[in-house]
Amino acid sequence: MNIVVAQSGGPTAAINATLAGVIKAGFEAGEIETVYGSLHGIEGLINDNLIDISTKVKNDDDIKLLAATPSSALGSCRYKMKNPNEDPSDYEKVFAVMEARNIGAFFYIGGNDSMDTVNKMSIYAKENGKSQRIIGVPKTIDDDLCVTDHTPGFGSAAKYVTTSMKEILCDAEVYDLKSVTIVEIMGRDAGWLTASSVLLRNDGSSAPHLIYLPESDISVQTLISDVKAQLEKHNSVMIALSEGVILDGQATSSSGTVDNFGHLVMSGASKTVEDIVKKEIGCKVRSIELNVMQRCGSHIASKTDIDESLMIGQAAVKAMLNGKTGKMMAFRRVSEDPYKVEIISADTADVANHVKHFPQEWITDHGSNVSDEAIKYFLPLIQGENEVIYENGLPKQIKLK
Amino acid sequence: MNIVVAQSGGPTAAINATLAGVIKAGFEAGEIETVYGSLHGIEGLINDNLIDISTKVKNDDDIKLLAATPSSALGSCRYKMKNPNEDPSDYEKVFAVMEARNIGAFFYIGGNDSMDTVNKMSIYAKENGKSQRIIGVPKTIDDDLCVTDHTPGFGSAAKYVTTSMKEILCDAEVYDLKSVTIVEIMGRDAGWLTASSVLLRNDGSSAPHLIYLPESDISVQTLISDVKAQLEKHNSVMIALSEGVILDGQATSSSGTVDNFGHLVMSGASKTVEDIVKKEIGCKVRSIELNVMQRCGSHIASKTDIDESLMIGQAAVKAMLNGKTGKMMAFRRVSEDPYKVEIISADTADVANHVKHFPQEWITDHGSNVSDEAIKYFLPLIQGENEVIYENGLPKQIKLK
Numbered sequence: 001m002n003i004v005v006a007q008s009g010g011p012t013a014a015i016n017a018t019l020a021g022v023i024k025a026g027f028e029a030g031e032i033e034t035v036y037g038s039l040h041g042i043e044g045l046i047n048d049n050l051i052d053i054s055t056k057v058k059n060d061d062d063i064k065l066l067a068a069t070p071s072s073a074l075g076s077c078r079y080k081m082k083n084p085n086e087d088p089s090d091y092e093k094v095f096a097v098m099e100a101r102n103i104g105a106f107f108y109i110g111g112n113d114s115m116d117t118v119n120k121m122s123i124y125a126k127e128n129g130k131s132q133r134i135i136g137v138p139k140t141i142d143d144d145l146c147v148t149d150h151t152p153g154f155g156s157a158a159k160y161v162t163t164s165m166k167e168i169l170c171d172a173e174v175y176d177l178k179s180v181t182i183v184e185i186m187g188r189d190a191g192w193l194t195a196s197s198v199l200l201r202n203d204g205s206s207a208p209h210l211i212y213l214p215e216s217d218i219s220v221q222t223l224i225s226d227v228k229a230q231l232e233k234h235n236s237v238m239i240a241l242s243e244g245v246i247l248d249g250q251a252t253s254s255s256g257t258v259d260n261f262g263h264l265v266m267s268g269a270s271k272t273v274e275d276i277v278k279k280e281i282g283c284k285v286r287s288i289e290l291n292v293m294q295r296c297g298s299h300i301a302s303k304t305d306i307d308e309s310l311m312i313g314q315a316a317v318k319a320m321l322n323g324k325t326g327k328m329m330a331f332r333r334v335s336e337d338p339y340k341v342e343i344i345s346a347d348t349a350d351v352a353n354h355v356k357h358f359p360q361e362w363i364t365d366h367g368s369n370v371s372d373e374a375i376k377y378f379l380p381l382i383q384g385e386n387e388v389i390y391e392n393g394l395p396k397q398i399k400l401k
Numbered sequence: 402m403n404i405v406v407a408q409s410g411g412p413t414a415a416i417n418a419t420l421a422g423v424i425k426a427g428f429e430a431g432e433i434e435t436v437y438g439s440l441h442g443i444e445g446l447i448n449d450n451l452i453d454i455s456t457k458v459k460n461d462d463d464i465k466l467l468a469a470t471p472s473s474a475l476g477s478c479r480y481k482m483k484n485p486n487e488d489p490s491d492y493e494k495v496f497a498v499m500e501a502r503n504i505g506a507f508f509y510i511g512g513n514d515s516m517d518t519v520n521k522m523s524i525y526a527k528e529n530g531k532s533q534r535i536i537g538v539p540k541t542i543d544d545d546l547c548v549t550d551h552t553p554g555f556g557s558a559a560k561y562v563t564t565s566m567k568e569i570l571c572d573a574e575v576y577d578l579k580s581v582t583i584v585e586i587m588g589r590d591a592g593w594l595t596a597s598s599v600l601l602r603n604d605g606s607s608a609p610h611l612i613y614l615p616e617s618d619i620s621v622q623t624l625i626s627d628v629k630a631q632l633e634k635h636n637s638v639m640i641a642l643s644e645g646v647i648l649d650g651q652a653t654s655s656s657g658t659v660d661n662f663g664h665l666v667m668s669g670a671s672k673t674v675e676d677i678v679k680k681e682i683g684c685k686v687r688s689i690e691l692n693v694m695q696r697c698g699s700h701i702a703s704k705t706d707i708d709e710s711l712m713i714g715q716a717a718v719k720a721m722l723n724g725k726t727g728k729m730m731a732f733r734r735v736s737e738d739p740y741k742v743e744i745i746s747a748d749t750a751d752v753a754n755h756v757k758h759f760p761q762e763w764i765t766d767h768g769s770n771v772s773d774e775a776i777k778y779f780l781p782l783i784q785g786e787n788e789v790i791y792e793n794g795l796p797k798q799i800k801l802k
Contacts, residue, residue, distance in 0.1 A: 011572045040577045071571035078576070159794060163700050166795055170472035171412045171697040175479070176441045202793055288692045296572040299564050299701055302794070382794035392603055393560060393703070393783035394567055 001031055001104035003317070004050060006038035007139075008110035008117075009078070011071035012153030013160070013298045014309035015139045018109050019074065020067040021313020022137070023053055029321060036103065039401055041077035042117055045106070046090055048097045056400045065398040067310055068388060070296035073400040081117050084124045091124045098132050105133040105320045109313070111140040111151075115328050116352035122326030133325035136348050137316045139309075141295045144190035146354045147346040148330035152312055153295070155305030155381035158196035160297035161185055161290060162382065165197055165240070168288060169207050173236045179284040180227060180237045180277050183208075184270035186294055188244045191215050191358040193294070196378045197240035198370045207238040214244035215358050216367030223247065223273070224280045226368045231283065243269045299395050303384025308341065315343040339380035402432055402505035404718070405451060407439035408540075409511035409518075410479070412472035413554030414561070414699045415710035416540045419510050420475065421468040422714020423538070424454055430722060437504065440802050442478035443518055446507070447491055449498045457801045466799045468711055469789060471697035474801040482518050485525045492525045499533050506534040506721045510714070512541040512552075516729050517753035523727030534726035537749050538717045540710075542696045545591035547755045548747040549731035553713055554696070556706030556782035559597035561698035562586055562691060563783065566598055566641070569689060570608050574637045580685040581628060581638045581678050584609075585671035587695055589645045592616050592759040594695070597779045598641035599771045608639040615645035616759050617768030624648065624674070625681045627769045632684065644670045700796050704785025709742065716744040740781035 005022045007015055019037075026035035035053040038044030051074075057066060066073060084091050098106065106121070108114045118136035125132055138145050141157035165183055172181040185194040191213025200207050209230040212218065218226075230237040244251065251269075270287035277285045308331065316329045327345035334340050362374045389396045406423045408416055420438075427436035436454040439445030452475075458467060467474060485492050499507065507522070509515045519537035526533055539546050542558035566584055573582040586595040592614025601608050610631040613619065619627075631638040645652065652670075671688035678686045709732065717730045728746035735741050763775045790797045 011575055040575075043577070069571065070568050072575045075577060076575040162795055164694055164698075166798070167471050167697040167699060168693055170470065170798060171693045174412055174473045174477040176444070176476060199793075199795065203795070286693070288694070289690065290694075291689045292569055292572045292687070293565055293689070293691075293694075296568040297565075298568060379793065384794070385789075385791060388786075390786060392600075392780065393785070394563055394600065394604070397567070397571060 002034040002036060002102050003032055003105045003107065004036040004038050004045065004098065004103050005107040005109065006041045006044060007072035007074050008041035008076055008108060008114040009140065010295060011076065012139050012141050012295050013070045013156035013301045014153040014305050015071070015109055016069045016073045017067035017306045017309035018137050018139060018152050018313040020063045021310040022107050022317055023057055024063050025314040025317035029317060031321060036101065037074045037400060040075040041079060041110070042081065042094070042108070043077045043079050045094045045097055050101070051400065056398070062398060065389060065396060067306055068298055068301070068386060068395070069397040070298035073398065075401050080113065081120055084120060091121065094121070095130050095132065103132065105135065107135050107137060107316055109137045109139050111138065112145060112352065112355070115348045118328065119326065119348040119352045122348070125325070133320045135316045135320050135324065136328035137312055138328060138330065141193055142187055142190055143192035144356045146351050146356045147328070149333040149341060150331060150381055152305065152309035154192065155302035156297070157193055157294050158199070158378060159302040159382040160294050160300050161193060162197060162199045163300055164290060165208065165238070166200055169200070169205070169238055172238060172286070176235070177284060178231055178235060179286070180231070180239065182239045182241050182270045182273050182285065182287040184241050184243055184287065184289045186290070187214060187242045189214055189355050191242045194240050194242035195358050195362070195370045195374055198372065198374050199378050199382065201372060202375050202379065206234060208240040209234060209237045210368050211240045211370045212245045212368065213242050213358055213363065214246060215360065216363050217246045217249065218367045219248050220276060222366065222368070223276065227277055227281060231281070239273070241270055241273055245269050299388050301386040302382045303386045304381060306386040312343055319345050336376065403435040403437060403503050404433055404506045404508065405437040405439050405446065405499065405504050406508040406510065407442050407445060408473035408475050409442035409477055409509060409515040410541065411696060412477065413540050413542050413696050414471045414557035414702045415554040415706050416510055417470045417474045418468035418707045418710035419538050419540060419553055419714040421464045422711040423508050423718055424458055425464050426715040426718035430718060432722065437502065438475045438801060441476040442480060443482065443495070443509070444478045444480050446495045446498055451502070452801065463799060466790060466797060468707055469699055469702070469787060469796070470798040471699035474799065476802050481514065482521055485521060492522065495522070496526070496531050496533065504533065506536065508536050508538060508717055510538045510540050512539065513546060513753065513756070516749045519729065520727065520749040520753045523749070526726070534721045536717045536721050536725065537729035538713055539729055539731065542594055543588055543591055544593035545757045547752050547757045548729070550734040550742060551732055551782055553706065553710035555593065556703035557698070558594055558695050559600070559779060560703040560783040561695050561701050562594060563598060563600045564701055565691060566609065566639070567601055570601070570606070570639055573639060573687070577636070578685060579632055579636060580687070581632070581640065583640045583642050583671045583674050583686065583688040585642050585644055585688065585690045587691070588615060588643045590615055590756045592643045595641050595643040596759050596763070596771045596775055599773065599775050600779050600783065602773060603776050603780065607635060609641040610635060610638045611769050612641045612771045613646045613769065614643050614759055614764065615647060616761065617764050618647045618650065619768045620649050621677060623767065623769070624677065628678055628682060632682070640674070642671055642674055646670050700789050702787040703783045704787045705782060707787040713744055720746050737777065
């Protein structure tokens with residue numbers, strides 16, 4: 001039997017580590033002959049745009065290099081499969097390609113929307129007597145998927161965000177004057193990544209002084225009085241601001257464009273808050289977007305995240321060989337100290353189209369901060385530094401497409 | 402004799418390495434008893450706000466930690482000393498503090514404006530029979546100081562910029578559609594840091610496809626046709642854009658505020674170009690500011706830069722002990738292959754208030770690109786990765802103030 005793997009959604013620093021895990025397990029399994037890569041997510045499978053991975057990944061060094069390469073090496077898509085009851089044509093194409101190429105299993109590495117695709121494909125297979133097994137492997141820097149303790153890619157993003165914020169704080173504190181630094185962090189619906197900035201307080205720092213999440217609905221007046229109160233206590237106030245923050249019941253940022261899934265594409269929350277602070281308080285203000293670097297900063301990837309991401313890719317292949325289909329692989333935290341996870345499989349229906357929000361009980365100070373309790377959850381996920389291979393002073397990467 | 406050291410201007414990832422060099426040489430020199438740190442640049446000396454460094458830096462581990470800590474550990478200022486002929490009061494205060502504390506030498510680590518201060522102070526000392534020696538040590542991520550081959554701090558900023566751009570490129574190339582990614586890089590007057598992005602082409606990449614510097618005066622129409630031409634050849638076009646770029650003879654970005662030296666504080670060049678590309682071409686466009694992270698990203702500092710920055714700090718103390726005053730320490734590149742620099746001392750008058758522009762002969766394609774010739778100059782400066790000490794998953798830093 002052959003297998004095929006694809007990547008979807010926004011890039012992360014660990015999504016290629018999961019791909020490397022699927023490839024490694026595929027190469028090692030006696031039952032599997034060829035590991036195909038589908039270019040640009042499900043679109044590659046619809047259009048029979050596949051590559052034989054063994055032409056690109058030839059040895060363990062390549063596996064290691066792939067695991068350290070950011071973003072989706074097979075390319076990504078934001079294509080939404082229609083409901084098969086409305087229009088089965090995409091499904092017919094996908095299964096025809098798999099049958100023609102003797103492909104017995106499809107692995108989809110992606111987020112919420114990809115798990116929806118896995119769910120629909122496995123239902124279609126069941127209802128139409130198809131034998132192919134369909135397995136989802138999670139990835140998202142947002143950490144907002146249900147069932148799993150955390151998502152591959154999140155730890156590396158959190159390590160990038162907290163490392164950068166620790167360095168930005170050094171930068172912000174050099175002048176002897178009152179200043180506010182606003183750091184905008186990704187997270188449209190859930191504030192996990194923004195909340196991870198609480199890790200800065202782990203070594204006694206008072207920063208970030210304010211943390212605003214999409215889950216913490218606050219008013220502009222509260223924001224202003226929060227900032228004023230912090231400026232009385234600290235020269236240099238740092239705010240961790242989620243891009244999806246809600247002020248006076250409204251999203252603060254929007255480019256007005258909408259992606260294929262109907263999600264609003266956002267930018268500019270920090271500029272909005274910068275303008276408010278400038279106008280209402282008048283001190284020095286700087287806003288900083290960590291932008292795409294927070295999801296592709298492989299040079300500062302968490303070793304824990306990369307190792308786990310590779311393992312969950314391997315586990316997906318094993319689960320498929322054991323007969324699983326329509327499942328998403330997930331982490332279960334079985335021990336806190338020492339930190340230990342095991343990999344389980346969950347029903348994609350429990351994951352698709354749901355969002356796991358940051359817990360209300362960890363949101364403090366009327367929505368302006370995060371409890372130090374959350375540190376225990378976040379801390380193991382940023383541990384260790386994944387080895388980077390440098391060539392001529394820059395990180396080396398592998399190209400698959 | 403005692404000595405005092407201060408830091409000024411914008412932070413870099415290497416300015417504390419130079420401070421560590423001054424401290425190390427100060428501790429090791431038999432003639433020197435106490436090494437004082439002046440808090441917030443020259444302002445600390447004017448107000449007698451000094452610390453005894455030995456209370457904070459106790460051993461070689463602390464020296465190493467200081468060299469790996471970003472930003473100015475002693476704090477910074479943007480205070481401009483008046484001309485002593487107009488108002489000598491600041492000079493009188495500074496020399497009175499030095500005399501009261503038996504300080505025989507002042508080391509000022511900073512950029513262009515700090516070298517102006519060193520120049521004025523050494524002239525004042527000469528004209529008023531003061532024995533104190535005044536030495537400048539350069540720092541700036543802009544690399545725009547005259548006389549020196551390059552500036553401490555530049556190599557680390559270039560390593561951050563090029564590493565981030567290489568990763569951003571992976572991120573930008575995932576979707577199968579035409580897109581333009583604009584990366585805004587610091588450099589108000591000189592394009593060295595933006596031009597260093599040419600290093601991405603060292604391993605065969607076509608990116609960055611366009612590089613616009615403050616030195617490359619172009620028109621909006623040329624920009625549009627440049628981008629259109631690149632989009633015909635490449636799916637994903639990457640532009641390296643200096644914050645100080647000139648379009649149609651005008652600065653593209655300005656917050657309208659002016660610092661104490663009369664410099665315009667800028668932001669938003671990339672947003673301006675993003676809007677132009679969106680309106681005139683209409684493809685997917687993303688603009689990314691590398692913001693302050695490019696000057697404080699110690700976790701990806703160039704080992705060459707940190708080593709050289711430490712060395713130039715030590716050399717400054719040696720030069721002072723040899724009787725030098727009114728000088729700025731500088732690098733001279735004595736060999737290209739293998740790369741080798743020696744440290745010399747230059748007249749501050751040749752440095753202060755001058756800007757070293759990026760050479761016109763390396764600007765190609767009517768101002769839209771940089772010649773691969775420039776790679777030879779940049780490449781040695783980003784070599785090696787300075788060791789980072791991690792604690793609980795985050796880089797460890799030292800605090801002096």
